[in-house]
Amino acid sequence: MLTERQLQVLQVIIDEFIHTAQPIGSRAIAKKEDISFSPATIRNEMADLEDLGFIEKTHTSSGRIPSEKGYRFYVDHLLSPSRLSRQEMTVIADTFQREMIEFEKVVQKSARVLSDLTNYTSIILGPRVFETTLKQIQIISLSDQAAVAILVTSTGHVENRYFNVPASMNASDLEKLVNILNERLTGVPIIQLQEKLYGEVAELLLKHSSDFEATYNYLKAALLEEQPVKLYMDGKTNILLQPEFNDVHKIQALYSVMEQEEEMANILRTSGEGIKVSIGQENQLDEMQDCSLITATYSLGEKQMGTIALLGPTRMEYSRVISLLNVLSKRLTNTFHSWY
Amino acid sequence: MLTERQLQVLQVIIDEFIHTAQPIGSRAIAKKEDISFSPATIRNEMADLEDLGFIEKTHTSSGRIPSEKGYRFYVDHLLSPSRLSRQEMTVIADTFQREMIEFEKVVQKSARVLSDLTNYTSIILGPRVFETTLKQIQIISLSDQAAVAILVTSTGHVENRYFNVPASMNASDLEKLVNILNERLTGVPIIQLQEKLYGEVAELLLKHSSDFEATYNYLKAALLEEQPVKLYMDGKTNILLQPEFNDVHKIQALYSVMEQEEEMANILRTSGEGIKVSIGQENQLDEMQDCSLITATYSLGEKQMGTIALLGPTRMEYSRVISLLNVLSKRLTNTFHSWY
DNA sequence: TGTTAGCACTCTTTTTACATGAGTGCTAAA
DNA sequence: TTTAGCACTCATGTAAAAAGAGTGCTAACA
Incomplete structure (x- = not known):
């Protein structure tokens, strides 16, 4: 569709503009090494390229700059992969x-x-967390009201979720809780945490002791918290x-x-x-x-x-x-x- | 040192400038409510204030703006505590x-x-971490080469430190390691971690099993790593x-x-x-x-x-x-x- | 028929000049 | 001591002019 010469001109305009950020005139193009035609010829080609929408003028008598369509064409067809230094x-x-x-x-x-x-x-x-599975969960009590759950995923990602703990929970209760969670949730894809947590785990926890209910609610909120x-x-x-x-x-x-x-x-x-x-x-x-x-x-x-x-x-x-x-x-x- | 009137003028200039970012002229000041003297008088005061270095001109015939010395004086002497809305x-x-x-x-x-x-x-x-003490340390193995140490401080701050683990360490070894660390380091101020770690803990670990040496070195580096x-x-x-x-x-x-x-x-x-x-x-x-x-x-x-x-x-x-x-x-x- | 030199024309940018207005400093009067 | 008056300064805005870069078109050329 474009002639060889038009391609050359377009390439020069874009390459130049990328480096100088200034409009390029026909004279400047003609001076380039691999260009062997006069400014007048280039002006004709540029008029065509402009009609086709690949370049544009900033004002009536300015040099040309690439249009977005020009960049698109450049990226799609003109790009020579640059070797890294x-x-x-x-x-x-x-x-x-x-x-x-x-x-x-x-x-x-x-x-x-x-x-x-x-x-x-x-x-x-x-990396997306939900592509991974839960490797281990730890709960560490911070005070008699607060604790932090530490989730480790199969990709080695570690995440901390703070949550409230009712005063009635003691250390050994927490330990039991952690054991149950680890037993049931290890290896579970993060994306499935929610259903597991609502289903069997909830049942198991509540069966174990009704005291766990409040804790379970807090913990659930913390674990399911949408992480940014x-x-x-x-x-x-x-x-x-x-x-x-x-x-x-x-x-x-x-x-x-x-x-x-x-x-x-x-x-x-x-x-x-x-x-x-x-x-x-x-x-x-x-x-x-x-x-x-x-x-x-x-x-x-x-x-x-x-x-x-x-x-x-x-x-x-x-x-x-x-x-x-x-x-x-x-x-x-x-x-x-x-x-x- | 400054007369009452000079203080008033300075205050108006600074207050105005803070809101408009424009130089203030004598006429504008004279129009202010609590100002009851003519522009000419104010011009005289302004000339004095300028001599004292509290205000300056942007050019010969401009209004005045506060100088840094002016702001300093304002902050030190003129500031009325603003009530929050x-x-x-x-x-x-x-x-x-x-x-x-x-x-x-x-x-x-x-x-x-x-x-x-x-x-x-x-x-x-x-908050400064080194003001706190270590509450608990956990180590979770990620692969046969890597593990993450999780430090929880007394302020509930959780920190993860990744480190290498020699292949020779197995799960029960790691557990022993964690136990020793927790036993010896819990309650230790973060700032003292280093000496503890170099002293008794090192001894204890190495006595326990010489296999621990490599692990100890990796772990030490991870724990002592200057955290940003x-x-x-x-x-x-x-x-x-x-x-x-x-x-x-x-x-x-x-x-x-x-x-x-x-x-x-x-x-x-x-x-x-x-x-x-x-x-x-x-x-x-x-x-x-x-x-x-x-x-x-x-x-x-x-x-x-x-x-x-x-x-x-x-x-x-x-x-x-x-x-x-x-x-x-x-x-x-x-x-x-x-x-x- | 494709290419190029020449030239008038366009538009931006820079420079210059000039008018305006805000604000000052100073002097002299109140 | 305060203030009115006035000449002066400087930034800002506007307009005109000059310079310069680059184009489009025409006509000549290969």
Whole structure:
């Protein structure tokens, strides 16, 4: 559909604009190495590219900038996978080299690396808990009124849930309670906790002693408490480095939406498997219409466990970002795999 | 030193400027209710106040704005404690009303309330762990190579430390280990963990079985690992609302410094007891020289446990902020007290 | 027929000039 | 001691002019 020459011109415009953030004129394009035609010819091609909607002008007599459709085409057809530099590879390797047994730390470091290497904002959605099973439950009494239940999942995730305890419960009662819970709930998928807890466990507990009822109610609430998704962000201030964001209102809008963790998590969660690119208006949220979001997933076996993403201006280094996300997501998947 | 009239004029200038962020001219001051002299008189007083360094001009023929020295004087001598509105009291009461047994949540909510009510950025330094004692320790094996130690402190704080386990350790070994640890370490102040661990516990463990040596080394590292201070911030985007921060570079500088959690924590930690006000250049960090930081402490018994603070422009509603911090810090102290 | 040089035209950006208005400092009168 | 009056300063706003970058179109060229 596009001629070879049009492709060349489009590529130059996008590559240039990604680095300079300035409109590109025909003269500038003509000066490029692999371009061997005059500015006038390029102007003709540019007029065509504009008619097709791949580039646009900022005003009547300005150079051209890529349109969102242009970026889309670029990402879909023009992108040459960029090799990571040796230095980048080293940084990444170092991150994963240390003996790491705590998933949270791995994720935090990954987020840091991503934002450091790109100057964009990295967002990582932590592994889904409900894909895992309960490994063990512990209850530790804090006072005569409060206790904390500690849940450990098969993926080594530890979670603390505080709850009230009626004064009538003593230490040995609690111990019995824990034993029953462990006996019945160990190995149960987190997602099935609720039905188990309502069903047999409730029965068993109440049969054991009617004193348990109040405790059971408190505990139930604590255990079933919807736990917030873990969202790791890094490099939020990187956005401020981008020239398209030297308007305080834009910053304000974007930061506000980034603070809505639930919403962001949702976007990442519903991103499909593999690398996905959302450019400008393709994003669900109005506040992100000047941005591009690139997501990749990591998994354990067949199950998709979480998402890593980079958020930047639509004028993004797509090629490099995609390569980076590819590498990082594979690393995360491997790390995850090696543990379980 | 200052005449009654000068005090009045200074007060009006600061009060006005705090609300409008605009230089105040003599005419505007003369129009104020409790001012009964002409603009010309006020101009004379203003010239004196400027000579004394309490106010300054933005340019030769502008109105006056408070200098940092002016704010300092205002805070030290002119401040009338502002009563919180009923609505504010309600919001705060609501925050603490719910039955709360988890300190982290209380702190998070306090931070939220502070930033919501003030439109500044709230920063809370969580309670110091080393003031507490170890209540219980649990070890849960995650795989044949990894385990997690769960520390519960006397304040109900729960902490997870992941560590490696040599393959030679089996479940009953681990159990023995936990028993020894609990027996010897329960009730020990966190700050003394190290010496205990190096001394008698090491001896005991190694005597028990030389197999424990490797495990002991891993565990020791995990337990003694310097845990990062918990810093809770809320309302970071509020800064963007302040007219003095519509310069992207200023935002950038301030946000960068806020991301340095260690540094921020240090500043809060070394703030003295009670309410402290740092105005502009009085702040340690260069990046905060356009800001004021107001801190208050909360405590358990005699021991100062943590700090709550508000960060905003030097043009801050000192009176209201101080009242708010007073109330909140007392509430936190009470909550803390009621638990232990 | 595709390519290119030439040129008028458009629109932004920068500069300059000028008018306006807020506010001051000073002087002199009350 | 206070205040009215006035010249002066400086920021802000507006308008016009100049500069510059880049386009679209036409006509010539290969």
